[in-house]
Amino acid sequence: MLTMKECQCCLSPTPEATSICDVCGYDFEKKCITDARMLRQRVKQLKHAKDWISEVELKRRVHEIHTKNSTRWRFRISEDGWLEVGGRKWTFRSAAKLFNEQKSQIHTDLALAEALLQYPGFTWSDCPNKKQAIETKDEFDLLGVPPFFISESDLQKYIEGNWKTISVFREWNLTGSAVKIQGGEIDLLAHHRVNEKWLILELKKGLADDKTVGQVLRYIGAAKRDIAKDHEDVEGLIIAAGASKGLKDSMPIAPTINFMAYFMEKGKLDFLPAPFAFSSFFLRLIRLHGFDDAIEQLSKITQQTDSEE
Numbered sequence: 001m002l003t004m005k006e007c008q009c010c011l012s013p014t015p016e017a018t019s020i021c022d023v024c025g026y027d028f029e030k031k032c033i034t035d036a037r038m039l040r041q042r043v044k045q046l047k048h049a050k051d052w053i054s055e056v057e058l059k060r061r062v063h064e065i066h067t068k069n070s071t072r073w074r075f076r077i078s079e080d081g082w083l084e085v086g087g088r089k090w091t092f093r094s095a096a097k098l099f100n101e102q103k104s105q106i107h108t109d110l111a112l113a114e115a116l117l118q119y120p121g122f123t124w125s126d127c128p129n130k131k132q133a134i135e136t137k138d139e140f141d142l143l144g145v146p147p148f149f150i151s152e153s154d155l156q157k158y159i160e161g162n163w164k165t166i167s168v169f170r171e172w173n174l175t176g177s178a179v180k181i182q183g184g185e186i187d188l189l190a191h192h193r194v195n196e197k198w199l200i201l202e203l204k205k206g207l208a209d210d211k212t213v214g215q216v217l218r219y220i221g222a223a224k225r226d227i228a229k230d231h232e233d234v235e236g237l238i239i240a241a242g243a244s245k246g247l248k249d250s251m252p253i254a255p256t257i258n259f260m261a262y263f264m265e266k267g268k269l270d271f272l273p274a275p276f277a278f279s280s281f282f283l284r285l286i287r288l289h290g291f292d293d294a295i296e297q298l299s300k301i302t303q304q305t306d307s308e309e
């Protein structure tokens with residue numbers, strides 16, 4: 001019987017006598033990738049199959065193996081994709097060169113591979129692409145718990161479908177969703193029941209940042225011109241799982257925009273207004289214990305700090 005071994009980089013089984021893995025170009029003797037073309041071909045296949053998990057895991061293993069061995073082997077990638085011994089020490093730049101991708105892309109992919117290891121309880125295959133996986137990772141990093149919604153459209157559908165039962169929207173009539181406007185698309189648009197004003201809702205499944213504020217300011221400008229009557233006001237509301245520091249810092253310069261963080265309480269979506277919504281610590285408590293318990297936990301912590309003083 002043919003004895004097999006497993007390639008350290010791509011985990012493919014290969015006959016014991018193989019010197020270079022014919023899936024990823026790993027050289028079993030030199031303990032590094034010596035055929036970069038083969039590796040790039042493998043990445044291309046995984047991209048084509050939309051298998052981002054296998055892609056980032058392959059990149060992580062390749063990077064780890066080369067980092068580990070770089071004191072023994074020094075690398076340079078030649079024009080035709082073969083790895084030559086005798087170059088510099090292994091860095092992110094070397095990885096970017098080996099994969100023929102941007103350094104920033106390698107950074108992102110390795111961070112995703114890290115998140116897979118860090119949050120193993122989450123079904124990462126629920127994220128259909130890297131963009132959603134990055135959003136999920138950011139949410140995990142901020143709140144320490146898995147997301148409620150896998151995609152932004154799930155959040156939008158939920159709010160749209162439950163508009164009338166959500167208390168913060170009591171004063172507003174929903175007038176449209178995915179409203180095309182110059183420079184983009186308004187997620188949800190509402191008009192006040194009594195007053196002459198409009199509300200532009202921008203939804204982010206994960207974290208909102210200062211770019212989100214810029215986006216809403218643009219929509220407000222466009223809506224004032226194209227949707228509102230001359231005497232009508234336009235306000236913005238950003239709803240997200242949490243806020244980046246950039247969002248918090250840019251809110252004071254945009255007084256017509258509000259921010260709220262969403263959370264699920266007893267099977268229903270609820271919202272925490274700013275400035276409480278800027279506290280990732282409080283949001284994490286809510287996610288872990290529910291709103292009422294979070295308040296209780298918080299008052300306990302406050303009491304403790306008080307008695308320590």
Ligand SMILES: [Zn+2]
Pocket residue numbers: 007008009010011012021022023024025026
């Ligand atoms: Zn391999």
